[in-house]
Amino acid sequence: GAVVSQHPSRVICKSGTSVKIECRSLDFQATTMFWYRQFPKQSLMLMATSNEGSKATYEQGVEKDKFLINHASLTLSTLTVTSAHPEDSSFYICSASIYGTNYGYTFGSGTRLTVV
Amino acid sequence: GNSVTQMEGPVTLSEEAFLTINCTYTATGYPSLFWYVQYPGEGLQLLLKATKADDKGSNKGFEATYRKETTSFHLEKGSVQVSDSAVYFCALILNTGTASKLTFGTGTRLQVTL
Numbered sequence: 001g002a003v004v005s006q007h008p009s010r011v012i013c014k015s016g017t018s019v020k021i022e023c024r025s026l027d028f029q030a031t032t033m034f035w036y037r038q039f040p041k042q043s044l045m046l047m048a049t050s051n052e053g054s055k056a057t058y059e060q061g062v063e064k065d066k067f068l069i070n071h072a073s074l075t076l077s078t079l080t081v082t083s084a085h086p087e088d089s090s091f092y093i094c095s096a097s098i099y100g101t102n103y104g105y106t107f108g109s110g111t112r113l114t115v116v
Numbered sequence: 117g118n119s120v121t122q123m124e125g126p127v128t129l130s131e132e133a134f135l136t137i138n139c140t141y142t143a144t145g146y147p148s149l150f151w152y153v154q155y156p157g158e159g160l161q162l163l164l165k166a167t168k169a170d171d172k173g174s175n176k177g178f179e180a181t182y183r184k185e186t187t188s189f190h191l192e193k194g195s196v197q198v199s200d201s202a203v204y205f206c207a208l209i210l211n212t213g214t215a216s217k218l219t220f221g222t223g224t225r226l227q228v229t230l
Contacts, residue, residue: 006159034217034218043205043221043223046217097216105218106162107152107159107160107161110157110158
């Protein structure tokens with residue numbers, strides 16, 4: 001149980017275009033999802049907390065207009081990287097929590113974004 | 117604030133060697149502690165957890181004991197395999213609801229050779 005599916009696993013896009021990454025909880029309802037960014041050989045940096053039906057909460061230094069997060073249902077959160085630039089190239093990972101447990105979080109398999 | 121400190125890697129071991137990856141934490145309260153593993157090109161997988169002092173988490177031959185007195189949660193395995201090569205993250209969370217954030221350590225890369 002507690003599977004999070006993230007798509008796409010890899011995407012290459014041109015500078016200036018937008019890319020959408022999906023994160024789905026397959027067998028549970030996720031009131032809260034998290035989006036992380038990971039640079040090569042580094043730890044995960046929390047970008048934002050996505051709450052179903054409300055605005056996302058962004059961490060300090062993360063541009064909310066650049067990284068648009070939508071959590072329209074209890075099973076889907078999306079991260080859209082708008083007007084992507086090469087410096088946005090990174091590994092993006094989502095995770096979701098199950099309400100009422102302290103089992104930590106289930107992570108998606110990640111999306112490797114390359115902006116050329 | 118909360119923080120997690122892990123030993124720096126990479127850690128290189130021969131197959132069947134004993135593994136220890138140190139992890140210490142600071143937290144305002146009583147956190148739950150986790151070890152996550154990340155294989156190349158993949159997301160994170162929960163390896164084991166402990167939710168209170170003296171709990172021992174274990175999975176796939178890995179163990180870690182929640183030591184409140186030393187604020188530690190060191191990861192150990194008696195005999196590593198090449199397939200254990202990955203990055204290991206120690207993390208904590210305070211039990212304040214589902215919007216609580218995981219605090220990660222910087223990760224320790226383990227490389228196991230034949």
